[in-house]
Amino acid sequence: MGGVRAVAGVVLAAGVGLSCIGGAAAAETGRGIPSDAEGAGSPVTVTADVSSPGSPINESLIGVNHVVAGAGPALAAMGARWARTDVSFEITTGAGPAYNCATGRWNPTYLDSQVALDRAAEATPELIVDYTPPCLASHPPAGVNPNYTPPDLGVNEQRWRRLVYQMALHEITAEGVRVFEVWNEPNLGFFWTGGLNGYLGLYNDTVEPLERAARTAHVRIEVGGPALGEFSGINLTWISRLAADAKSHHVPLDFVSWHLYADNPDVGPSDTFSGGICPTGPPPPGLPCWYNPALVAQVYQRQTEQVRRVLSEYPSLRPVLWIDEWNIDAGEDARIDGPYGAAFAAAVLDSAQQAALGRMSFFDTADSALDPTQNWGLLHADLSPKPVYEAFAMWHELAGGQLPVHLDPDQTGADAVGRIGAIASIDASGTVHLLVYNFAPYDPSGGYGTSDPTPYDHPVTVDITGLRGCDGVSRSVIDADHPATVVETGTSCGSQFEDSFTLSGEGVTVLTLTPTSA
Secondary structure (H helix, E strand, O other): OOOEEEEOOEEEEOOOOEEEEOOOOOOOOOOOOOHHHOOOOOOEEEEEEOOOOOOEOOHHHOEEEOOOOOOHHHHHHHOOOEEEEEOOOOOEEOOEEOEEOOOOEEOOHHHHHHHHHHHHOOOEEEEEEOOOOHHHOOOOOOOOOHHHOOOOHHHHHHHHHHHHHHHHHHHHHHOOOOEEEEOOOOOOHHHOOOHHHHHHHHHHHHHHHHHHHHHHHOOOOEEEEEEEOOOOOOOHHHHHHHHHHHHHOOOOOOEEEEEEEOOOOOEOOOOOOOOOEOOOOOOOOOOOOOOOOOOOOOHHHHHHHHHHHHHOOOOOOOOEEEEEEEEOOOOOOHHHHOHHHHHHHHHHHHHHHHOOOOEEOEOOOEOOOOOOOOOOOOEOOOOOEOHHHHHHHHHHHOOOEEEOEEEEOOOOOOHHHOEEEEEEEEOOOOOEEEEEEEEOOOOOOOOOOOOOOOOOOEEEEEEEEOOOOEEEEEEEEEEOOEEEEEEEEEEEEOOEEEEEEEEOOOEEEEEEEEEEOO
Protein backbone atom coordinates (compact mmCIF):
# COMPACT_ATOMS: atom_id res chain seq x y z
CA MET A 1 0.00 0.00 0.00
CA GLY A 2 3.01 2.36 0.02
CA GLY A 3 4.12 4.56 2.91
CA VAL A 4 2.07 5.64 5.92
CA ARG A 5 0.98 9.05 7.11
CA ALA A 6 -0.70 10.51 10.20
CA VAL A 7 -3.91 12.53 9.91
CA ALA A 8 -5.82 13.85 12.94
CA GLY A 9 -4.92 11.02 15.29
CA VAL A 10 -5.04 8.39 12.55
CA VAL A 11 -2.10 6.46 11.13
CA LEU A 12 -3.10 4.94 7.81
CA ALA A 13 -1.77 3.56 4.58
CA ALA A 14 -1.06 6.19 1.98
CA GLY A 15 -3.80 7.19 -0.42
CA VAL A 16 -6.88 6.44 1.73
CA GLY A 17 -9.46 8.73 3.29
CA LEU A 18 -9.80 7.67 6.93
CA SER A 19 -10.39 10.11 9.76
CA CYS A 20 -11.01 10.04 13.50
CA ILE A 21 -12.81 12.68 15.58
CA GLY A 22 -12.70 12.97 19.37
CA GLY A 23 -10.05 14.15 21.83
CA ALA A 24 -8.11 17.40 21.93
CA ALA A 25 -5.67 16.39 19.22
CA ALA A 26 -8.35 15.57 16.64
CA ALA A 27 -8.80 18.88 14.86
CA GLU A 28 -9.44 17.63 11.32
CA THR A 29 -12.63 15.83 10.24
CA GLY A 30 -11.36 14.52 6.91
CA ARG A 31 -14.85 14.54 5.37
CA GLY A 32 -13.61 15.29 1.85
CA ILE A 33 -14.27 12.69 -0.86
CA PRO A 34 -11.06 11.27 -2.37
CA SER A 35 -10.23 12.24 -5.93
CA ASP A 36 -11.18 8.80 -7.26
CA ALA A 37 -14.82 9.63 -6.54
CA GLU A 38 -14.94 12.57 -8.95
CA GLY A 39 -17.56 12.14 -11.65
CA ALA A 40 -19.27 9.25 -9.86
CA GLY A 41 -22.94 8.98 -8.91
CA SER A 42 -24.70 10.73 -6.06
CA PRO A 43 -22.95 10.57 -2.67
CA VAL A 44 -24.36 8.54 0.23
CA THR A 45 -23.53 8.87 3.92
CA VAL A 46 -23.71 5.79 6.16
CA THR A 47 -23.89 6.43 9.92
CA ALA A 48 -23.59 3.70 12.56
CA ASP A 49 -23.87 4.03 16.36
CA VAL A 50 -21.66 1.65 18.34
CA SER A 51 -23.29 2.55 21.67
CA SER A 52 -26.63 0.87 20.86
CA PRO A 53 -26.16 -2.82 19.96
CA GLY A 54 -29.32 -4.81 19.34
CA SER A 55 -30.29 -8.36 18.40
CA PRO A 56 -27.65 -10.66 16.86
CA ILE A 57 -26.80 -10.77 13.19
CA ASN A 58 -28.47 -13.94 11.92
CA GLU A 59 -25.72 -16.43 11.10
CA SER A 60 -28.42 -18.98 10.22
CA LEU A 61 -28.87 -17.16 6.92
CA ILE A 62 -25.66 -18.89 5.79
CA GLY A 63 -26.60 -22.27 4.38
CA VAL A 64 -25.99 -24.31 1.22
CA ASN A 65 -27.38 -27.11 -0.91
CA HIS A 66 -25.51 -30.22 -2.06
CA VAL A 67 -22.08 -30.13 -0.43
CA VAL A 68 -19.52 -31.66 -2.78
CA ALA A 69 -16.31 -33.52 -1.99
CA GLY A 70 -13.47 -31.16 -1.09
CA ALA A 71 -15.69 -28.14 -0.38
CA GLY A 72 -15.89 -28.70 3.37
CA PRO A 73 -13.03 -26.44 4.53
CA ALA A 74 -14.20 -23.52 2.38
CA LEU A 75 -17.78 -23.84 3.58
CA ALA A 76 -16.69 -24.12 7.21
CA ALA A 77 -14.58 -20.98 6.85
CA MET A 78 -17.59 -19.20 5.33
CA GLY A 79 -19.68 -20.13 8.38
CA ALA A 80 -22.18 -22.48 6.70
CA ARG A 81 -24.85 -23.43 9.26
CA TRP A 82 -27.05 -25.66 7.09
CA ALA A 83 -26.44 -28.22 4.36
CA ARG A 84 -29.53 -29.33 2.46
CA THR A 85 -29.19 -32.90 1.20
CA ASP A 86 -31.45 -35.26 -0.77
CA VAL A 87 -32.16 -38.62 0.84
CA SER A 88 -32.56 -40.00 -2.72
CA PHE A 89 -34.43 -43.23 -2.03
CA GLU A 90 -34.48 -43.79 -5.80
CA ILE A 91 -30.73 -43.76 -6.36
CA THR A 92 -28.57 -46.65 -7.50
CA THR A 93 -24.80 -46.42 -6.99
CA GLY A 94 -21.86 -48.81 -7.06
CA ALA A 95 -23.15 -50.12 -3.75
CA GLY A 96 -26.44 -51.07 -5.44
CA PRO A 97 -29.91 -49.55 -5.11
CA ALA A 98 -30.65 -47.49 -2.02
CA TYR A 99 -33.88 -49.47 -1.60
CA ASN A 100 -34.22 -53.17 -2.30
CA CYS A 101 -37.77 -53.68 -3.49
CA ALA A 102 -37.63 -57.44 -2.90
CA THR A 103 -36.44 -57.34 0.70
CA GLY A 104 -37.75 -53.94 1.75
CA ARG A 105 -34.32 -53.01 3.09
CA TRP A 106 -32.77 -49.58 2.77
CA ASN A 107 -28.99 -49.22 2.24
CA PRO A 108 -27.55 -46.18 4.07
CA THR A 109 -24.22 -46.13 2.23
CA TYR A 110 -24.99 -43.34 -0.22
CA LEU A 111 -26.81 -41.04 2.19
CA ASP A 112 -24.19 -41.50 4.91
CA SER A 113 -21.52 -40.41 2.44
CA GLN A 114 -23.47 -37.23 1.74
CA VAL A 115 -24.01 -36.50 5.44
CA ALA A 116 -20.27 -36.96 5.95
CA LEU A 117 -19.69 -34.15 3.43
CA ASP A 118 -22.12 -31.95 5.38
CA ARG A 119 -20.23 -32.67 8.59
CA ALA A 120 -16.92 -31.84 6.89
CA ALA A 121 -18.42 -28.42 6.19
CA GLU A 122 -19.30 -28.16 9.91
CA ALA A 123 -22.92 -27.66 8.81
CA THR A 124 -26.14 -29.12 10.20
CA PRO A 125 -27.68 -31.55 7.68
CA GLU A 126 -31.22 -30.87 6.50
CA LEU A 127 -32.37 -34.11 4.88
CA ILE A 128 -34.99 -33.87 2.12
CA VAL A 129 -37.10 -37.02 2.35
CA ASP A 130 -37.25 -37.83 -1.38
CA TYR A 131 -37.44 -39.39 -4.08
CA THR A 132 -39.41 -42.58 -4.79
CA PRO A 133 -38.02 -46.08 -5.48
CA PRO A 134 -39.60 -47.21 -8.76
CA CYS A 135 -41.43 -50.10 -7.12
CA LEU A 136 -43.31 -47.70 -4.81
CA ALA A 137 -44.59 -45.46 -7.61
CA SER A 138 -47.18 -47.74 -9.18
CA HIS A 139 -48.35 -45.61 -12.08
CA PRO A 140 -45.95 -42.77 -12.94
CA PRO A 141 -47.62 -40.47 -15.49
CA ALA A 142 -46.23 -40.06 -18.98
CA GLY A 143 -43.65 -37.31 -19.29
CA VAL A 144 -42.77 -37.24 -15.59
CA ASN A 145 -39.58 -38.77 -14.27
CA PRO A 146 -40.82 -41.79 -12.28
CA ASN A 147 -38.20 -41.17 -9.61
CA TYR A 148 -39.75 -37.77 -8.91
CA THR A 149 -43.27 -39.18 -8.76
CA PRO A 150 -44.48 -39.54 -5.17
CA PRO A 151 -45.11 -42.99 -3.74
CA ASP A 152 -48.48 -44.54 -4.46
CA LEU A 153 -49.84 -44.32 -0.94
CA GLY A 154 -53.05 -46.10 -1.87
CA VAL A 155 -51.06 -49.28 -2.50
CA ASN A 156 -47.70 -48.72 -0.83
CA GLU A 157 -48.47 -46.59 2.23
CA GLN A 158 -47.09 -49.05 4.75
CA ARG A 159 -44.00 -49.82 2.64
CA TRP A 160 -43.30 -46.09 2.39
CA ARG A 161 -43.72 -45.63 6.13
CA ARG A 162 -41.37 -48.54 6.86
CA LEU A 163 -38.80 -47.14 4.45
CA VAL A 164 -38.93 -43.67 6.00
CA TYR A 165 -38.68 -45.15 9.49
CA GLN A 166 -35.59 -47.20 8.57
CA MET A 167 -33.87 -44.18 7.12
CA ALA A 168 -34.79 -41.84 9.96
CA LEU A 169 -33.82 -44.20 12.78
CA HIS A 170 -30.44 -44.82 11.20
CA GLU A 171 -29.70 -41.19 10.42
CA ILE A 172 -30.86 -40.03 13.86
CA THR A 173 -28.89 -42.63 15.83
CA ALA A 174 -25.82 -43.24 13.66
CA GLU A 175 -25.36 -39.81 12.04
CA GLY A 176 -26.95 -37.43 14.54
CA VAL A 177 -29.36 -35.91 12.02
CA ARG A 178 -32.16 -33.84 13.53
CA VAL A 179 -33.76 -31.94 10.61
CA PHE A 180 -36.02 -33.49 7.95
CA GLU A 181 -37.92 -31.84 5.10
CA VAL A 182 -40.79 -33.60 3.33
CA TRP A 183 -40.11 -33.67 -0.43
CA ASN A 184 -38.83 -31.02 -2.83
CA GLU A 185 -40.89 -28.58 -4.94
CA PRO A 186 -44.08 -30.66 -4.90
CA ASN A 187 -46.02 -27.88 -6.63
CA LEU A 188 -43.96 -28.22 -9.83
CA GLY A 189 -45.11 -30.83 -12.34
CA PHE A 190 -41.68 -32.19 -13.18
CA PHE A 191 -41.11 -33.05 -9.51
CA TRP A 192 -44.58 -34.20 -8.58
CA THR A 193 -48.04 -35.40 -9.44
CA GLY A 194 -51.01 -35.40 -7.13
CA GLY A 195 -51.33 -31.72 -6.35
CA LEU A 196 -51.79 -30.13 -2.96
CA ASN A 197 -54.10 -32.82 -1.55
CA GLY A 198 -51.60 -35.47 -2.54
CA TYR A 199 -48.82 -33.58 -0.80
CA LEU A 200 -50.81 -33.20 2.42
CA GLY A 201 -51.31 -36.97 2.47
CA LEU A 202 -47.62 -37.56 1.84
CA TYR A 203 -46.66 -35.09 4.58
CA ASN A 204 -48.73 -36.93 7.16
CA ASP A 205 -47.49 -40.35 6.02
CA THR A 206 -43.88 -39.17 6.18
CA VAL A 207 -43.93 -37.20 9.43
CA GLU A 208 -45.47 -40.10 11.38
CA PRO A 209 -42.51 -42.50 10.85
CA LEU A 210 -40.02 -39.64 11.29
CA GLU A 211 -41.48 -38.79 14.68
CA ARG A 212 -41.77 -42.45 15.63
CA ALA A 213 -38.06 -42.93 14.91
CA ALA A 214 -37.25 -39.89 17.04
CA ARG A 215 -39.28 -41.26 19.93
CA THR A 216 -37.50 -44.60 19.62
CA ALA A 217 -34.17 -42.78 19.81
CA HIS A 218 -35.40 -40.49 22.64
CA VAL A 219 -34.51 -37.31 20.77
CA ARG A 220 -36.34 -34.32 19.35
CA ILE A 221 -36.24 -33.59 15.64
CA GLU A 222 -37.48 -30.84 13.33
CA VAL A 223 -39.79 -31.66 10.43
CA GLY A 224 -41.23 -29.31 7.84
CA GLY A 225 -41.97 -28.42 4.24
CA PRO A 226 -43.29 -27.91 1.62
CA ALA A 227 -40.10 -26.65 -0.14
CA LEU A 228 -42.23 -24.82 -2.71
CA GLY A 229 -40.76 -23.97 -6.08
CA GLU A 230 -41.93 -20.75 -7.72
CA PHE A 231 -41.73 -19.17 -11.14
CA SER A 232 -44.04 -16.17 -10.82
CA GLY A 233 -44.68 -15.77 -7.10
CA ILE A 234 -45.07 -17.91 -4.01
CA ASN A 235 -48.21 -20.05 -3.77
CA LEU A 236 -49.50 -19.06 -0.35
CA THR A 237 -52.42 -21.49 -0.62
CA TRP A 238 -50.04 -24.41 -0.19
CA ILE A 239 -48.60 -22.87 2.97
CA SER A 240 -51.99 -22.01 4.42
CA ARG A 241 -53.40 -25.48 3.71
CA LEU A 242 -50.31 -27.21 5.13
CA ALA A 243 -50.54 -25.15 8.32
CA ALA A 244 -54.27 -25.81 8.67
CA ASP A 245 -53.77 -29.53 8.08
CA ALA A 246 -50.92 -29.75 10.59
CA LYS A 247 -53.05 -28.01 13.20
CA SER A 248 -56.17 -30.09 12.61
CA HIS A 249 -54.28 -33.40 12.57
CA HIS A 250 -51.92 -32.41 15.42
CA VAL A 251 -48.94 -33.00 13.14
CA PRO A 252 -45.72 -31.06 13.80
CA LEU A 253 -44.70 -28.30 11.41
CA ASP A 254 -41.43 -27.06 12.83
CA PHE A 255 -40.43 -25.07 9.75
CA VAL A 256 -42.06 -23.78 6.59
CA SER A 257 -39.79 -23.78 3.55
CA TRP A 258 -39.91 -22.34 0.06
CA HIS A 259 -37.56 -21.42 -2.80
CA LEU A 260 -36.93 -18.06 -4.40
CA TYR A 261 -34.84 -17.32 -7.47
CA ALA A 262 -35.03 -13.55 -7.79
CA ASP A 263 -34.96 -13.46 -11.60
CA ASN A 264 -38.07 -15.63 -11.88
CA PRO A 265 -40.08 -15.94 -14.00
CA ASP A 266 -37.20 -15.21 -16.40
CA VAL A 267 -35.21 -18.44 -16.09
CA GLY A 268 -31.87 -18.80 -17.86
CA PRO A 269 -30.85 -21.88 -19.85
CA SER A 270 -30.29 -25.15 -18.02
CA ASP A 271 -30.34 -28.84 -18.77
CA THR A 272 -34.11 -28.67 -18.30
CA PHE A 273 -34.83 -25.41 -20.17
CA SER A 274 -32.19 -25.11 -22.85
CA GLY A 275 -33.44 -21.73 -24.07
CA GLY A 276 -34.58 -20.36 -20.75
CA ILE A 277 -38.10 -19.27 -19.79
CA CYS A 278 -38.78 -15.58 -20.39
CA PRO A 279 -42.48 -14.72 -20.14
CA THR A 280 -41.86 -11.05 -19.32
CA GLY A 281 -40.43 -10.39 -22.79
CA PRO A 282 -37.00 -9.42 -24.10
CA PRO A 283 -34.86 -6.56 -22.77
CA PRO A 284 -33.01 -4.18 -25.12
CA PRO A 285 -31.39 -5.82 -28.17
CA GLY A 286 -28.29 -7.87 -27.60
CA LEU A 287 -29.11 -9.05 -24.06
CA PRO A 288 -30.59 -12.43 -23.14
CA CYS A 289 -34.25 -12.41 -22.19
CA TRP A 290 -33.64 -13.60 -18.64
CA TYR A 291 -31.93 -10.33 -17.69
CA ASN A 292 -35.14 -9.19 -16.05
CA PRO A 293 -35.50 -5.43 -15.35
CA ALA A 294 -37.96 -6.24 -12.55
CA LEU A 295 -35.44 -8.14 -10.40
CA VAL A 296 -35.05 -6.69 -6.87
CA ALA A 297 -33.40 -8.07 -3.74
CA GLN A 298 -36.23 -6.82 -1.52
CA VAL A 299 -38.51 -9.59 -2.80
CA TYR A 300 -36.97 -11.81 -0.12
CA GLN A 301 -38.24 -9.51 2.61
CA ARG A 302 -41.65 -9.16 0.95
CA GLN A 303 -42.17 -12.90 0.58
CA THR A 304 -41.09 -13.53 4.17
CA GLU A 305 -43.65 -11.00 5.37
CA GLN A 306 -46.33 -12.60 3.17
CA VAL A 307 -45.66 -16.05 4.61
CA ARG A 308 -45.61 -14.69 8.15
CA ARG A 309 -49.02 -13.04 7.63
CA VAL A 310 -50.51 -16.32 6.39
CA LEU A 311 -49.09 -18.25 9.34
CA SER A 312 -50.33 -15.65 11.83
CA GLU A 313 -53.73 -17.33 11.43
CA TYR A 314 -52.22 -20.38 13.17
CA PRO A 315 -50.49 -18.87 16.23
CA SER A 316 -50.04 -22.21 17.96
CA LEU A 317 -47.66 -23.51 15.28
CA ARG A 318 -44.82 -20.93 15.28
CA PRO A 319 -42.67 -22.59 12.56
CA VAL A 320 -39.26 -21.28 11.57
CA LEU A 321 -39.34 -19.63 8.13
CA TRP A 322 -36.73 -21.04 5.77
CA ILE A 323 -35.87 -20.14 2.18
CA ASP A 324 -33.81 -23.24 1.52
CA GLU A 325 -33.07 -22.67 -2.16
CA TRP A 326 -32.23 -19.22 -3.53
CA ASN A 327 -30.04 -17.55 -6.11
CA ILE A 328 -30.28 -15.00 -8.91
CA ASP A 329 -31.54 -17.51 -11.44
CA ALA A 330 -32.62 -21.13 -11.74
CA GLY A 331 -30.68 -21.47 -15.00
CA GLU A 332 -27.30 -20.42 -16.33
CA ASP A 333 -26.61 -16.75 -15.66
CA ALA A 334 -23.19 -15.17 -16.17
CA ARG A 335 -23.93 -12.61 -13.44
CA ILE A 336 -23.68 -15.34 -10.80
CA ASP A 337 -19.96 -15.69 -11.48
CA GLY A 338 -18.95 -12.04 -11.08
CA PRO A 339 -19.20 -9.15 -8.61
CA TYR A 340 -22.91 -8.85 -9.38
CA GLY A 341 -23.41 -12.17 -7.56
CA ALA A 342 -21.64 -10.81 -4.48
CA ALA A 343 -23.63 -7.57 -4.37
CA PHE A 344 -26.85 -9.50 -4.94
CA ALA A 345 -26.09 -11.87 -2.05
CA ALA A 346 -25.24 -9.01 0.31
CA ALA A 347 -28.47 -7.21 -0.59
CA VAL A 348 -30.53 -10.39 -0.13
CA LEU A 349 -28.96 -11.19 3.25
CA ASP A 350 -29.69 -7.63 4.38
CA SER A 351 -33.28 -7.98 3.15
CA ALA A 352 -33.70 -11.30 4.98
CA GLN A 353 -32.17 -9.90 8.18
CA GLN A 354 -34.59 -6.99 8.11
CA ALA A 355 -37.51 -9.40 7.66
CA ALA A 356 -36.33 -11.57 10.58
CA LEU A 357 -36.24 -14.62 8.30
CA GLY A 358 -35.12 -17.64 10.30
CA ARG A 359 -32.86 -19.56 7.89
CA MET A 360 -31.57 -19.64 4.32
CA SER A 361 -29.71 -22.14 2.14
CA PHE A 362 -28.07 -20.92 -1.06
CA PHE A 363 -28.29 -22.98 -4.23
CA ASP A 364 -25.70 -24.33 -4.93
CA THR A 365 -22.34 -25.21 -3.36
CA ALA A 366 -20.33 -25.61 -6.59
CA ASP A 367 -20.72 -25.45 -10.36
CA SER A 368 -21.11 -28.66 -12.32
CA ALA A 369 -17.91 -29.92 -13.94
CA LEU A 370 -20.00 -31.67 -16.61
CA ASP A 371 -22.76 -29.18 -17.47
CA PRO A 372 -21.76 -25.52 -17.99
CA THR A 373 -25.40 -24.43 -17.71
CA GLN A 374 -25.31 -25.38 -14.03
CA ASN A 375 -23.21 -22.47 -12.80
CA TRP A 376 -25.16 -21.79 -9.62
CA GLY A 377 -22.28 -22.39 -7.23
CA LEU A 378 -20.60 -20.38 -4.52
CA LEU A 379 -17.52 -22.14 -5.87
CA HIS A 380 -16.37 -22.85 -9.40
CA ALA A 381 -16.21 -26.50 -10.48
CA ASP A 382 -12.55 -26.59 -9.41
CA LEU A 383 -13.69 -25.35 -5.94
CA SER A 384 -12.05 -21.96 -6.29
CA PRO A 385 -14.24 -19.25 -4.71
CA LYS A 386 -16.46 -16.88 -6.64
CA PRO A 387 -17.12 -13.30 -5.47
CA VAL A 388 -20.47 -14.48 -4.07
CA TYR A 389 -18.60 -16.83 -1.74
CA GLU A 390 -16.56 -13.90 -0.46
CA ALA A 391 -19.77 -11.96 0.23
CA PHE A 392 -20.98 -14.81 2.47
CA ALA A 393 -17.61 -14.82 4.22
CA MET A 394 -18.03 -11.08 4.86
CA TRP A 395 -21.48 -11.71 6.32
CA HIS A 396 -19.94 -14.33 8.60
CA GLU A 397 -17.51 -11.67 9.85
CA LEU A 398 -20.50 -9.63 11.05
CA ALA A 399 -21.30 -12.09 13.85
CA GLY A 400 -22.32 -10.01 16.86
CA GLY A 401 -24.99 -7.56 17.94
CA GLN A 402 -26.55 -5.51 15.16
CA LEU A 403 -25.95 -1.77 15.30
CA PRO A 404 -28.39 0.90 14.13
CA VAL A 405 -27.46 2.25 10.70
CA HIS A 406 -28.79 5.32 8.91
CA LEU A 407 -28.35 6.12 5.23
CA ASP A 408 -28.62 9.63 3.82
CA PRO A 409 -30.27 10.06 1.42
CA ASP A 410 -32.82 7.29 1.90
CA GLN A 411 -32.13 4.48 -0.56
CA THR A 412 -35.68 3.22 -1.04
CA GLY A 413 -36.30 3.09 -4.76
CA ALA A 414 -32.66 3.75 -5.66
CA ASP A 415 -32.22 0.38 -7.39
CA ALA A 416 -32.13 1.85 -10.88
CA VAL A 417 -29.01 3.90 -10.09
CA GLY A 418 -27.46 1.46 -7.60
CA ARG A 419 -28.90 1.05 -4.12
CA ILE A 420 -26.47 1.50 -1.25
CA GLY A 421 -27.23 -0.71 1.73
CA ALA A 422 -25.40 -1.23 5.00
CA ILE A 423 -25.44 -3.42 8.08
CA ALA A 424 -23.18 -3.09 11.13
CA SER A 425 -22.34 -5.15 14.19
CA ILE A 426 -20.18 -5.25 17.31
CA ASP A 427 -18.93 -8.47 18.88
CA ALA A 428 -18.00 -9.38 22.46
CA SER A 429 -14.42 -8.16 21.97
CA GLY A 430 -15.61 -4.72 20.88
CA THR A 431 -14.68 -5.26 17.23
CA VAL A 432 -16.96 -3.32 14.90
CA HIS A 433 -17.81 -4.44 11.38
CA LEU A 434 -19.67 -2.35 8.83
CA LEU A 435 -20.70 -3.99 5.57
CA VAL A 436 -21.73 -1.68 2.73
CA TYR A 437 -22.96 -2.88 -0.66
CA ASN A 438 -23.92 -1.18 -3.92
CA PHE A 439 -26.39 -3.31 -5.88
CA ALA A 440 -27.89 -2.27 -9.21
CA PRO A 441 -30.29 -5.09 -10.18
CA TYR A 442 -30.47 -4.32 -13.89
CA ASP A 443 -27.78 -2.90 -16.12
CA PRO A 444 -28.98 -2.34 -19.70
CA SER A 445 -25.36 -1.89 -20.80
CA GLY A 446 -24.75 -5.56 -19.97
CA GLY A 447 -21.71 -4.79 -17.82
CA TYR A 448 -23.09 -5.92 -14.46
CA GLY A 449 -20.04 -4.72 -12.56
CA THR A 450 -17.49 -6.68 -14.58
CA SER A 451 -15.32 -3.60 -15.19
CA ASP A 452 -14.56 -0.39 -13.30
CA PRO A 453 -15.82 2.28 -13.39
CA THR A 454 -19.51 1.40 -13.76
CA PRO A 455 -22.49 3.72 -14.32
CA TYR A 456 -23.56 2.95 -10.75
CA ASP A 457 -20.49 3.95 -8.71
CA HIS A 458 -21.24 6.03 -5.62
CA PRO A 459 -19.08 8.12 -3.29
CA VAL A 460 -19.70 6.82 0.23
CA THR A 461 -18.88 8.51 3.52
CA VAL A 462 -18.93 6.30 6.62
CA ASP A 463 -19.44 7.87 10.05
CA ILE A 464 -19.16 5.56 13.10
CA THR A 465 -19.93 7.09 16.51
CA GLY A 466 -19.75 5.90 20.13
CA LEU A 467 -16.21 4.48 19.91
CA ARG A 468 -13.80 4.26 22.85
CA GLY A 469 -10.02 4.21 22.82
CA CYS A 470 -7.99 3.18 19.79
CA ASP A 471 -8.74 0.75 16.99
CA GLY A 472 -6.88 -0.99 14.22
CA VAL A 473 -8.67 -0.24 10.96
CA SER A 474 -8.94 -2.22 7.75
CA ARG A 475 -11.27 -2.27 4.77
CA SER A 476 -11.70 -5.06 2.24
CA VAL A 477 -13.51 -4.84 -1.10
CA ILE A 478 -15.20 -7.09 -3.66
CA ASP A 479 -15.62 -5.52 -7.10
CA ALA A 480 -14.38 -5.96 -10.67
CA ASP A 481 -10.80 -5.19 -9.65
CA HIS A 482 -10.79 -6.84 -6.21
CA PRO A 483 -11.99 -10.44 -5.67
CA ALA A 484 -11.75 -9.86 -1.90
CA THR A 485 -8.88 -7.49 -1.27
CA VAL A 486 -7.76 -5.40 1.70
CA VAL A 487 -7.50 -1.86 0.33
CA GLU A 488 -7.09 0.19 3.52
CA THR A 489 -5.26 -0.35 6.80
CA GLY A 490 -4.44 1.96 9.66
CA THR A 491 -5.12 2.94 13.27
CA SER A 492 -7.63 5.33 14.80
CA CYS A 493 -8.20 6.87 18.23
CA GLY A 494 -11.26 8.78 19.39
CA SER A 495 -15.02 8.55 19.81
CA GLN A 496 -15.90 9.07 16.14
CA PHE A 497 -14.47 7.57 12.98
CA GLU A 498 -14.95 8.61 9.36
CA ASP A 499 -13.91 7.13 6.04
CA SER A 500 -14.66 8.18 2.47
CA PHE A 501 -14.34 6.04 -0.62
CA THR A 502 -16.03 5.22 -3.90
CA LEU A 503 -17.98 1.97 -3.95
CA SER A 504 -18.33 0.47 -7.40
CA GLY A 505 -21.64 -0.60 -8.82
CA GLU A 506 -21.96 -4.29 -7.84
CA GLY A 507 -19.40 -3.71 -5.09
CA VAL A 508 -19.27 -4.91 -1.48
CA THR A 509 -16.96 -3.62 1.24
CA VAL A 510 -16.41 -4.39 4.92
CA LEU A 511 -14.81 -1.89 7.29
CA THR A 512 -13.39 -3.43 10.48
CA LEU A 513 -12.37 -1.55 13.65
CA THR A 514 -10.53 -3.76 16.14
CA PRO A 515 -9.76 -2.41 19.65
CA THR A 516 -6.05 -2.10 20.44
CA SER A 517 -4.16 -1.48 23.64
CA ALA A 518 -2.54 1.66 22.19
